[in-house]
């Protein structure tokens with residue numbers, strides 16, 4: 001079999017949840033498991049995160065799977081319903097619904113007569129994607145609180161810049177003003193706000209990326225934050241080429257050697273979820289030692305520099321990201337974020353649970 005595997009360390013997931021708790025002791029934790037738990041496997045993540053107070057995700061089919069699989073705590077559809085035909089299923093599975101716009105508000109009128117939903121009123125405090133504008137919130141809240149299909153309302157907003165210098169104050173201030181006069185639970189914090197802005201923790205926090213052992217911050221490593229990597233993408237060297245100065249490596253001859261080199265060819269490519277745009281120099285571990293990719297990433301293969309590692313060749317283990325090399329670092333080298341790498345793990349990669 002092809003030697004590429006993704007190992008998922010479920011104990012690390014549980015550990016990272018404890019890191020969330022340590023930061024947000026007074027709040028309940030809605031663990032975000034959208035996009036197949038950021039590529040880690042929904043059911044697996046739900047099991048490893050059993051101590052969380054609820055799960056948040058986007059995909060209703062996945063939410064139904066969780067409920068039918070026996071998950072008994074809160075499940076929140078983070079973008080609510082996309083169509084009124086989903087109301088019945090949502091009611092049957094007791095899914096909590098974000099209401100971010102007028103169309104969703106009107107959908108509630110079509111709810112089955114016996115249906116009672118917990119809803120999260122999403123307020124646009126500056127992200128300017130989903131949510132009601134501030135001047136509409138009072139009226140919308142009144143409509144929700146009088147609605148026959150609504151059992152309880154939570155106030156929600158999402159931060160645009162909790163991970164960078166702009167911070168959250170500019171959004172938090174308007175949320176707080178709105179929430180102050182109302183005795184309703186609130187939810188604001190993503191991972192970055194869990195770690196950096198305790199004033200935003202209030203009733204429910206919504207961590208995603210930190211549970212998977214990656215850092216939401218460009219300048220602070222996951223290890224510094226006490227997080228453990230959950231996914232390790234590992235493979236082996238399939239072939240070795242000895243090349244001369246002037247020889248090139250891979251498609252487009254994108255890398256040209258200026259001295260004699262030893263090239264390792266690794267079983268991993270963009271069809272596995274490794275980013276094709278990772279440039280020459282992107283880090284990887286060979287036999288636990290850090291080296292660099294060379295040339296273009298192909299569909300099934302990538303090449304790396306073994307020149308300084310004469311003892312290693314065909315069969316030598318390789319870590320693309322995970323234990324010993326954070327996905328954050330690989331992502332940064334490739335001009336993206338770890339979120340994208342984790343989510344992109346392809347279905348063809350066998351997953352091993354540990």
Ligand SMILES: *Cc1c(COP(=O)(O)O)cnc(C)c1O
Pocket residue numbers: 032034078158189190191192206207208209210216
């Ligand atoms: C994805 C998501 C989160 C989690 O964000 P992280 O940066 O991964 O912690 C929180 N809230 C909402 C609404 C989301 O869609």
